[in-house]
């Protein structure tokens with residue numbers, strides 16, 4: 001133990017030295033040092049490089065090193081959250097990043113396939129103090145014993161699974177299991193689907209995969225960013241600390257409702273409305289609705305444009321011709337509009353030329369080319385003409401267009417139109433299901449961004465000039481001790497081309513790639529991870545696929561837990577339109593969260609609907625069975641009483657109840673606000689079943705389960721890591737009652 005303590009002390013001494021050095025460098029670099037270009041360049045380089053390093057060093061403090069592998073050839077490596085090198089001439093690695101190939105046997109080696117290892121050691125620390133060691137012998141011939149042998153090999157895993165929850169997901173880097181490791185390190189390209197029941201570590205694996213990909217493909221991914229899509233804001237805050245704890249910040253976490261810049265979709269739809277808005281047919285309906293906005297007057301009812309030299313007339317024939325010509329460009333609505341306008345202006349000018357220049361004696365038109373050009377300009381500048389063009393082919397923003405469409409939906413059955421008909425009168429009315437419609441509209445309408453593009457090119461030139469200065473400085477600056485020599489922080493030295501450097505650092509824009517991506521609807525992400533992927537509608541998939549033209553994606557989900565009516569039940573249905581059958585499917589089968597006793601109940605509930613259903617097998621049992629109690633008095637009062645009695649001092653309790661009970665419950669539960677985004681860091685949390693998706697708590701009280709659909713009930717029952725109780729007024733769903741009875745045959749505890 002002392003030996004490990006000494007080693008860890010040495011690692012921390014190195015980290016402290018690096019940190020002090022870095023903090024001073026950041027401080028110095030931030031000091032105003034004149035306004036010259038060179039000074040600005042130097043300062044930006046230093047601040048950017050050192051701040052990134054400092055953030056990573058701070059993130060891993062207290063949990064730096066967690067393992068050691070002893071090799072058959074006598075060597076050994078310590079494994080940690082980041083890589084660190086010694087301050088010597090060889091820059092000897094003294095801590096190996098868990099993502100490096102050298103660390104891989106730590107996760108995969110078995111007695112059967114030892115991968116060159118003699119021993120695997122788990123090091124547990126509290127702050128900087130080593131508290132426990134657990135060794136696994138992988139070479140059974142090896143007679144040497146350390147006294148820390150863990151014959152089962154899973155003491156560290158079981159301790160972490162049984163630990164009290166904090167309301168924030170923690171990383172699993174110490175105990176990644178082999179089946180999970182293979183997914184985390186799977187190749188970057190293509191679509192990988194990870195399916196598994198509740199608690200099988202899908203979310204954990206997805207997040208560690210993001211960290212791994214950022215390490216392995218930093219060059220591309222730091223520039224293009226990784227997008228992680230989760231079901232709701234509470235879930236994102238639940239998982240939000242996992243990547244920073246691994247030293248990674250270059251990731252954008254977002255719900256679907258946040259993926260249209262400028263809109264915060266906080267409104268709610270009825271399940272039926274969300275389902276209709278999510279259907280793929282909406283794409284065609286919107287396309288046709290855009291065409292409907294390109295109008296021609298009825299025959300015999302021309303649009304008349306008042307003019308000093310006599311009214312100008314836009315009849316059916318003339319407008320139709322202009323419209324066909326504009327459509328023939330195959331440009332999006334707003335981009336084709338100038339073509340339409342040009343034809344109309346041309347035709348109106350011809351009318352004027354005809355009227356003004358006609359030779360009363362029958363000769364050729366009296367106007368010369370200059371006169372005609374002059375008239376054309378006057379027509380083009382005429383506000384009445386503009387008004388007529390806008391009436392026939394309006395310039396539309398996606399927001400205006402979708403709001404108009406929702407006020408009067410077209411190209412849908414009357415029933416579907418009625419389900420989604422709703423005025424959008426303020427930005428607060430937008431719902432998450434509207435976001436894919438807005439995005440679709442933006443694609444159909446197009447944006448005349450030629451001015452922005454010219455400005456961007458000018459800015460790019462400026463950046464290249466600036467990067468030349470950056471290179472000068474970067475070449476002279478010292479490197480860091482990160483073991484990862486490919487790290488973005490280090491790589492400034494290797495880059496010889498100022499143009500690439502300009503693209504890569506984009507120093508003129510101080511936002512990170514993730515920040516820039518968040519503000520840009522057309523951003524192409526380097527990789528997209530979708531959690532609870534089964535819930536997304538076909539329209540949402542269209543949006544996500546547009547954000548990832550390379551189709552480098554990891555989709556994790558569990559079709560059995562689908563609760564959204566709009567959700568797509570099968571991976572084939574989701575993916576076939578985009579990648580046909582070119583996608584990998586992989587399954588996780590072990591439940592690390594829910595004890596076996598609870599999982600049996602949850603499995604029975606689903607089996608009542610799907611007889612062949614096999615839930616994932618739980619890795620542990622607690623010996624504590626679930627309990628249920630029928631309430632005859634005031635349900636909210638009894639739930640509150642039970643919740644308060646059982647809220648742990650350490651850890652978390654969730655009450656999962658139908659929304660209709662939330663106000664009554666919130667009134668009785670301290671610190672709980674009905675309708676608000678739940679604060680998961682509180683010891684007691686109130687949730688509707690759908691808000692519970694993806695989350696977990698030490699204890700869970702499920703209230704009135706007869707009001708939940710099967711998948712919602714399955715989700716609710718599988719959230720507990722320790723204990724589950726059920727309180728109900730109405731009869732229990734029969735499958736649940738039966739399963740509880742089977743348990744109580746052996747005496748289920750009733751509090």
Ligand SMILES: Nc1ncnc2c1ncn2[C@@H]1O[C@H](COP(=O)(O)OP(=O)(O)OP(=O)(O)O)[C@@H](O)[C@H]1O
Nearest residue numbers: 172175176177198199200201202203204592593694
């Ligand atoms: N290898 C592991 N070591 C330690 N803990 C793990 C491991 N794998 C998973 N866990 C833990 O198991 C719990 C469930 O994991 P996670 O939330 O990722 O499951 P999930 O499959 O996404 O579940 P759900 O479908 O219910 O959302 C988490 O507490 C996670 O930290």
